[in-house]
Amino acid sequence: MRPGFAGVSFSTFLICVAIPSIAISQSINGAVIANTCAGCHGTYGASVDTKIPPLAGQTTDELVSTMLAYRDGSRKGTIMNRVARAYNEEEIRAIAEYFASFPKENSE
Numbered sequence: 001m002r003p004g005f006a007g008v009s010f011s012t013f014l015i016c017v018a019i020p021s022i023a024i025s026q027s028i029n030g031a032v033i034a035n036t037c038a039g040c041h042g043t044y045g046a047s048v049d050t051k052i053p054p055l056a057g058q059t060t061d062e063l064v065s066t067m068l069a070y071r072d073g074s075r076k077g078t079i080m081n082r083v084a085r086a087y088n089e090e091e092i093r094a095i096a097e098y099f100a101s102f103p104k105e106n107s108e
């Protein structure tokens with residue numbers, strides 16, 4: 001074995017361990033996922049388009065149950081059924097907690 005080989009493979013091992021854990025923690029970060037909603041629902045859930053309902057001011061449970069209803073098709077929408085199917089329950093809860101943290105005044 002060449003000198004230093006063990007050191008190189010150990011740092012490769014560290015990189016392999018570190019990168020997946022970063023990816024996992026981002027996948028359930030509500031603020032990160034909420035960026036995909038902000039284009040339509042506005043930053044901090046305050047929609048500017050009157051056709052798109054604001055999310056700020058709703059509770060976590062209201063947002064979670066609406067998203068689950070869109071996901072299973074029991075609530076119909078033009079776009080939200082497709083959007084909701086992209087997320088698992090843990091992600092939906094994280095997004096809901098994020099938007100529920102903003103007051104209703106944001107959306108008025």
Ligand code: HEC
Nearest residue numbers: 036037040051052053063066067077078079080081083095
């Ligand atoms: C392409 C635009 C668009 C995107 C992106 C989008 N939405 Fe929506 N959302 C809508 C529209 C339009 C409605 C009204 C229902 C419908 O037509 O589907 C809606 C309705 C909702 C409602 C119901 C609100 C209420 O009070 O009735 C919730 C909750 C919601 N969206 C959450 C989200 C979340 C969370 C995301 C991100 C994961 C998201 N939306 C991404 C356009 C969008």
